[in-house]
Amino acid sequence: MALIWGLTWLPMKIASEAVPPIFLAAMRFLLAGLCYLAFILARGLPLKVNQPGRVIVASLLITTGCYSLLFWGVARAPTGLSSIVNLALMPIFVILVAAFYRQERITLRRVGAIGLGVLGLVMLFSGRTGSGQEGALLGLAAVAGATLSYAWGAVVSRPLMQTMHPISLAFWETSIGALGLIPVSLLVEGYDPAYFAGLADPRAAFGLAILVLGGSLGGFSIYLWLVRDWGAFRAGLYSFVSPVVAVAVGVAFANEAFGWPEALGMTAMLSATALAMTEGRPLSRPREAG
Numbered sequence: 001m002a003l004i005w006g007l008t009w010l011p012m013k014i015a016s017e018a019v020p021p022i023f024l025a026a027m028r029f030l031l032a033g034l035c036y037l038a039f040i041l042a043r044g045l046p047l048k049v050n051q052p053g054r055v056i057v058a059s060l061l062i063t064t065g066c067y068s069l070l071f072w073g074v075a076r077a078p079t080g081l082s083s084i085v086n087l088a089l090m091p092i093f094v095i096l097v098a099a100f101y102r103q104e105r106i107t108l109r110r111v112g113a114i115g116l117g118v119l120g121l122v123m124l125f126s127g128r129t130g131s132g133q134e135g136a137l138l139g140l141a142a143v144a145g146a147t148l149s150y151a152w153g154a155v156v157s158r159p160l161m162q163t164m165h166p167i168s169l170a171f172w173e174t175s176i177g178a179l180g181l182i183p184v185s186l187l188v189e190g191y192d193p194a195y196f197a198g199l200a201d202p203r204a205a206f207g208l209a210i211l212v213l214g215g216s217l218g219g220f221s222i223y224l225w226l227v228r229d230w231g232a233f234r235a236g237l238y239s240f241v242s243p244v245v246a247v248a249v250g251v252a253f254a255n256e257a258f259g260w261p262e263a264l265g266m267t268a269m270l271s272a273t274a275l276a277m278t279e280g281r282p283l284s285r286p287r288e289a290g
Helices: 002-007 009-015 021-043 052-074 079-100 108-126 134-162 166-189 194-198 202-230 232-240 242-254 260-277
Strands: none
Touching (some): 002 202, 009 242, 021 052, 052 079, 052 134, 079 134, 108 260, 166 202, 202 232, 242 260
């Protein structure tokens, strides 16, 4: 899962050069929803929705809220830095949201991890405050907002995984979230028939293939299984590996800059992730939020 998600960042940015980013996100999740549906029908999995209100809220957070901000942000910021912000902040935001829902507890170690993560984020942003960097700064801020939305949705989803098959839940969260992305795209990017023609561009076609087959059908399905069995917090272990993959790909294939501010910020944020993740405690089954 970590490898898959680390490799999706650059194709996402390349595809956004051919079609608007939020429109791209909507097409990605509409296609992924159809693929999930075909798999469910072929395997005879149940499509029944338990707690429909919770499913809708989780869908709007995990798919609509997260990926509208994420695709918009990545189109404006370097993919390597975007991945660092997203993946290193994920466990920190999950700690905070899960503590609010009484699924996790705030400890002194985790407070230290949160502080170190914020320091790393400040270091990353400090290298983007000069002239001409406003777009990248806004993009990284949007990625941070997307991360909070996803973390919140992951915690909301956790009780659903005890009563719904992970693939069925992925279908509903993907499809409902995709429908939510359509009005967001229309509001932000407007409507133009040329957007659909742009999907035939090799950049968009390649990006969609990687995002749908790898990011959604592969990575997201694995993630849901891990959240069900480990909880949302420990499922965030992929945060150790994916940023390194994304940064390496961005530097090697897109000539993205990576200097001392980025290196120090990445080190601080991944150290925060390590500090939070290595706190010893027994794995526990998820419980219904209070």
